[in-house]
Structure formats: structure tokens, C-alpha cells
Amino acid sequence: MIKFDKVFKKYPNEMDVLQDINLEISSGELVFVTGPSGAGKSTLLKLMSAVEKPTNGSIIFENTNLSELRNKDMPFLRRKFGMIFQDHKLLYDRNCFENVVLPLEINDISPTDSARRVRAALNKVGLLSKEKVNPITLSGGEQQRLAIARAIVSRPSILIADEPTGNLDKGYADEIMNIFYSFQQVGVTVIVSCHELPQSPIKFKQIHLIKGQISNSDKYVPLLS
Numbered sequence: 001m002i003k004f005d006k007v008f009k010k011y012p013n014e015m016d017v018l019q020d021i022n023l024e025i026s027s028g029e030l031v032f033v034t035g036p037s038g039a040g041k042s043t044l045l046k047l048m049s050a051v052e053k054p055t056n057g058s059i060i061f062e063n064t065n066l067s068e069l070r071n072k073d074m075p076f077l078r079r080k081f082g083m084i085f086q087d088h089k090l091l092y093d094r095n096c097f098e099n100v101v102l103p104l105e106i107n108d109i110s111p112t113d114s115a116r117r118v119r120a121a122l123n124k125v126g127l128l129s130k131e132k133v134n135p136i137t138l139s140g141g142e143q144q145r146l147a148i149a150r151a152i153v154s155r156p157s158i159l160i161a162d163e164p165t166g167n168l169d170k171g172y173a174d175e176i177m178n179i180f181y182s183f184q185q186v187g188v189t190v191i192v193s194c195h196e197l198p199q200s201p202i203k204f205k206q207i208h209l210i211k212g213q214i215s216n217s218d219k220y221v222p223l224l225s
């Protein structure tokens with residue numbers, strides 16, 4: 001469903017940040033993008049979600065060449081992606097419910113339907129009882145779970161998370177990873193970048209980047225016993 005063919009990315013006034021990236025991700029896969037800081041993980045995720053365009057090469061997502069995408073087709077495409085970042089970009093002048101409902105406000109969904117979907121998303125991440133609370137009062141782990149609820153409320157087919165556990169203690173980080181595993185189990189494609197490989201209980205693919213190049217193309221890692 002996502003295929004990179006000889007992809008290069010260079011930012012203005014920079015060297016190549018990604019070089020000759022070839023990869024394929026199938027629908028429903030769990031993928032970890034690993035590598036040290038500056039290796040290009042974030043840039044790779046931005047290319048996958050059409051936030052950035054490649055300098056060279058092609059990125060095909062479900063039969064669409066992302067480099068040829070017209071701006072007017074962007075919003076339709078973006079709806080298929082749920083994005084989660086390390087600094088979760090929550091709004092502290094809104095409560096939890098209002099943060100999660102945001103992506104639905106731009107869609108044509110009735111208030112009853114959107115309230116139902118927001119509560120289902122909050123329930124999924126264990127925050128239903130906090131819907132009226134301001135997110136600033138939540139722990140770091142809870143804030144990241146809230147960001148996940150906001151990312152899944154529009155029912156994306158792909159979840160892309162850029163170092164979602166980077167700022168969290170291990171216990172909270174494990175909770176977040178368990179939520180991602182549960183989405184993969186119901187058919188969502190889950191792509192997560194992290195410094196180090198987590199102890200995943202389910203089969204995954206690892207894309208390890210070093211200095212903008214894949215050092216282990218398409219390695220499948222078997223189930224942990």
C-alpha cells in the first residue's frame with residue numbers, strides 16, 4: 001500500500017537527508033522506523049504522509065503517486081492518516097473532548113455522531129472519564145493517549161507516530177505501545193519511529209536508518225516467544 005522507489009530527499013541548503021530509499025509497507029503491517037537522531041526518521045514519516053515531497057523518486061500510496069498529488073486532493077488523502085508526534089500538539093485552551101473532536105469539525109458529521117465517535121476514541125485510550133478535564137492537568141502518558149484518541153477519531157487506515165514515547169517513562173511508553181498493537185490487531189497499518197526497537201509481542205517490520213539510508217531493508221522480525 002506504500003511503496004518507495006529510489007526516493008531521495010534534500011531540504012533547501014542541506015545535504016541529502018534521505019538517499020535511495022526503497023521500501024514497501026503492506027496494509028495492516030506494524031512497522032518500526034529506528035535509528036539515531038538525525039538519521040532521517042521524521043523525514044521518512046513526513047514523506048509517507050505527504051507532508052513533504054521527495055526531491056527524487058516515487059512514493060506510491062494506494063495507486064496514487066504522492067509527488068504528483070494536486071493540492072486540492074491533499075485533504076482527502078490526509079484523512080486516511082492519523083498522525084501522532086512526540087510533542088503531542090494538544091490545545092490547552094480546550095478540554096479533552098474538544099481536543100479530540102477537532103479533526104471531525106472540518107468533516108460533515110452530525111454533532112450526535114461526532115460526540116459518539118469522540119467518546120469511543122476516549123474510551124479506547126482509557127480517558128473517557130476525563131472528557132471535561134483540561135489536558136494540561138493530565139500526566140505525560142495520558143496526554144500522549146489523548147493525542148492518540150485525536151488521531152484515531154477520524155478512523156484512519158494508517159497511524160503514523162513520530163517518536164511517540166520519546167518523552168515518557170517506560171511504564172507510560174509500554175501503555176502507548178500496547179494501544180498501537182491493539183490498533184494493528186484490528187487491521188490498521190501502524191508505523192512508529194523510535195530510537196530503539198520496543199519489545200513487541202506481535203510480528204513487525206523494522207526499517208533501520210543510518211545517515212539517511214536503510215541499513216536493513218524489509219527485515220521481518222519473528223514473534224517473540
Ligand code: ADP
Nearest residue numbers: 011012014017036037038039040041042043044
Ligand atoms: P530523525 O527523525 O531521525 O532525528 P530528521 O528527519 O528529523 O531525523 O532529520 C534528518 C536531517 O534533516 C537532520 O540533519 C535535520 O537537521 C534535517 N532536517 C529535518 N527537517 C528539516 C527541515 N525542515 N529543513 C532543513 N533540514 C531539516
